[in-house]
Amino acid sequence: MAAPTERTARMRGNLTSREQRLTESLITGLQELAEPERQPPKLSRSEPRGAIPSGRGYAESNYQPGTATSTGGGIASPLIEGEVPPPAPDSNPTQDMTAEPNLDRLYWPQGLKSSDGLFVLPSIKELVMRDANGAKVVILLADPDPEVAP
Amino acid sequence: MSNVPPWGCPYHGLIQDNQLTLPNGDTLPCRQPNGFSFERGHTHLVQVPDAPETTRTIDELAEDTASGRQWLDQALISGNQIHGVYIGNGAMIYIAPDGSRWLVNASLHGSNAGTTASTVTLRRFGIIGGEPEEYTYAVPVPDLSAESAYHGVQPSVVQVRMFHAHPQGKAAVFGLFAKLVNYIEYAALAWLELSLSGPADDCLIGIALIRDAATTDGVLAELDDFGSVSQFTRWLVADSVETGSPASAYPACSDSYRRDITYSISSDSAGSIQQISGILTSGAQVARRVQQGIIIGLLYTEMGTLQEVTVEAQLERVITGGALTITSTPYVLAYNFTPGDGVCVQQITQEQNGEATVQQSGTFEYTTTLVVRYGGQEITRQSLKDITNSTSTFNYTRSASGEPTVALGSRTSSHQSIPGASGTSSIEPGPGWSSLISGSVRGGMDSRIYALEISAIAFWASSSNGEVVQGGQTIRLIRLSNGLYSFVMIRRAVGEFLSRYTYLADAGTPSGPVVLEELTTFSSSSQSTNPVPHGSYNPITGQAVRAFNPVCWT
Numbered sequence: 001m002a003a004p005t006e007r008t009a010r011m012r013g014n015l016t017s018r019e020q021r022l023t024e025s026l027i028t029g030l031q032e033l034a035e036p037e038r039q040p041p042k043l044s045r046s047e048p049r050g051a052i053p054s055g056r057g058y059a060e061s062n063y064q065p066g067t068a069t070s071t072g073g074g075i076a077s078p079l080i081e082g083e084v085p086p087p088a089p090d091s092n093p094t095q096d097m098t099a100e101p102n103l104d105r106l107y108w109p110q111g112l113k114s115s116d117g118l119f120v121l122p123s124i125k126e127l128v129m130r131d132a133n134g135a136k137v138v139i140l141l142a143d144p145d146p147e148v149a150p
Numbered sequence: 151m152s153n154v155p156p157w158g159c160p161y162h163g164l165i166q167d168n169q170l171t172l173p174n175g176d177t178l179p180c181r182q183p184n185g186f187s188f189e190r191g192h193t194h195l196v197q198v199p200d201a202p203e204t205t206r207t208i209d210e211l212a213e214d215t216a217s218g219r220q221w222l223d224q225a226l227i228s229g230n231q232i233h234g235v236y237i238g239n240g241a242m243i244y245i246a247p248d249g250s251r252w253l254v255n256a257s258l259h260g261s262n263a264g265t266t267a268s269t270v271t272l273r274r275f276g277i278i279g280g281e282p283e284e285y286t287y288a289v290p291v292p293d294l295s296a297e298s299a300y301h302g303v304q305p306s307v308v309q310v311r312m313f314h315a316h317p318q319g320k321a322a323v324f325g326l327f328a329k330l331v332n333y334i335e336y337a338a339l340a341w342l343e344l345s346l347s348g349p350a351d352d353c354l355i356g357i358a359l360i361r362d363a364a365t366t367d368g369v370l371a372e373l374d375d376f377g378s379v380s381q382f383t384r385w386l387v388a389d390s391v392e393t394g395s396p397a398s399a400y401p402a403c404s405d406s407y408r409r410d411i412t413y414s415i416s417s418d419s420a421g422s423i424q425q426i427s428g429i430l431t432s433g434a435q436v437a438r439r440v441q442q443g444i445i446i447g448l449l450y451t452e453m454g455t456l457q458e459v460t461v462e463a464q465l466e467r468v469i470t471g472g473a474l475t476i477t478s479t480p481y482v483l484a485y486n487f488t489p490g491d492g493v494c495v496q497q498i499t500q501e502q503n504g505e506a507t508v509q510q511s512g513t514f515e516y517t518t519t520l521v522v523r524y525g526g527q528e529i530t531r532q533s534l535k536d537i538t539n540s541t542s543t544f545n546y547t548r549s550a551s552g553e554p555t556v557a558l559g560s561r562t563s564s565h566q567s568i569p570g571a572s573g574t575s576s577i578e579p580g581p582g583w584s585s586l587i588s589g590s591v592r593g594g595m596d597s598r599i600y601a602l603e604i605s606a607i608a609f610w611a612s613s614s615n616g617e618v619v620q621g622g623q624t625i626r627l628i629r630l631s632n633g634l635y636s637f638v639m640i641r642r643a644v645g646e647f648l649s650r651y652t653y654l655a656d657a658g659t660p661s662g663p664v665v666l667e668e669l670t671t672f673s674s675s676s677q678s679t680n681p682v683p684h685g686s687y688n689p690i691t692g693q694a695v696r697a698f699n700p701v702c703w704t
Contacts, residue, residue: 110200110249112157113198113200113201113202114156114157114158114159114276115156115157115160115201115204115221115222116159116196116198116201116222116223116224116225117198117200117201117202118196118198118225118232118243118275119158119276119277119278120276121157122279144154145154145202
């Protein structure tokens, strides 16, 4: 088998001057790539530092309010129960309650009975919420135990 | 029903030793109902009218079966709990007209016959979250003094206990219970009913006496004269028969003659030696006594109709007397005449002792049958038959000296009890005993029925005055819980210190007859140490069980 330099010389003889220039450029690039690998810098040994101390975790959200201003423009998360916020407590009348949920739901009258009929799980029929823009959102849920027509 | 999966408590089975055994054999820890012995197995069906219909696919059913779950549209109040949770004594679930469910507790339970009012509390049941609504009513209780007086017990010792509840809680039966003499458990003297109607916040509640003491005690039908046995009185008389001629007929003062004294039975007391009593021989003497409709329980059906659990006690006595026979040997005297100092001397010598044996054989058949009915339909029965074949003998002897007379009596009997055993006995009452078969008539049997003990008694043998009992056997009815009624046979044989208590296999429930595992134990006569079994009936499945440890279905 011929050495790599012999094969390169044969190839050059068969090319035009422009092609040779391009070839030289490629060979130069390849040779640079084929040079011996540089040694990576060594990391110094670090001493053990023990467990990470406990602390409260947090996250920052890059929340951008939606642009909807009324129906038809989508629902802006988050949804909070209640068409309007609950009133501020008497003890702190100026407290900001805008992000507090306000119970605003209707139940199916029969609820969801246990198999023996003795116990009832409340079953929500209508759930009224407000979105991030303060728009009313109504969720209607089906009756899980509808009356069977006689 | 939508495709929402069923929810609730799917764990049903038998609670024993604080463990609930599921149909697949798995066990769960579970509270054991408590209360009086027979209350620990009480079950009350709860049927909510609009309970959802549970549908399960084949795969879901297979999964349920494997996991031991059962989604039932009915429930059981097990003693004083539901689904393993304590709800108070005398509690039930009231389904109001609007379908709401209310836990009812009445202070009537645990009161006595002197109580005049009961507090009834309705507390909203089955709603999750929040403090339940609650309404309390003061309900007057009718005067119960006459009911306790009927049996001669003080009102303060009468316990009013809830016995059974309506499936929708519209009513509940309360019994007036008392421990009477020899009664193995509390006997019911009379019955009350607590009734509810209308909404919980405006509930119409009443307490009424629905079965008074006289009604509860049943009706006695004495078909034949049970109290007496027709007997005869006869006399043993002696007749002298002289053969030959009197002394005056012997001028030569020689020769002899004899005098024979024979014995016979006479209806005339003239010249009698001994009075003899026996039973008439003209066929069998049959006596019957039936006490019907003794109310031992009151239960609501699944439809809410009240039904009685009653006992009918049938007693029959058949006495058959055999012919009176006498065998005798004459008392013989010999008279000899010999010349003396100018007189003719008469010597009297005894040639033969006199003896008379009077004998009568008879058969005594005592049959007691206890029939338990629910709603008029027989659900179980037990009979005890005691057959005695007896031969009584009366002996009269005239001794050689010719002076004393000795009367000796004896009786030999063979006995057979069904079910039970057989044996023999003999009695020798001693001199002066002159009563034949009539001495075997046992007086205790016909009186015990009045004591609400409801037992049939058959003695193997007793003396003429009924005091010496050589062995005995009794069958009693036992109310194991409000839905399970069975029998115990108590037997003590001659010479045994302990009585054998055999709790027989046949029993009855509102569903009909059931066969239970037979239990046997031995006990002294002290009732406080008797191990009384417990039992429970499942109105949903019809199952019944009895054990020495408390048991209850849930």
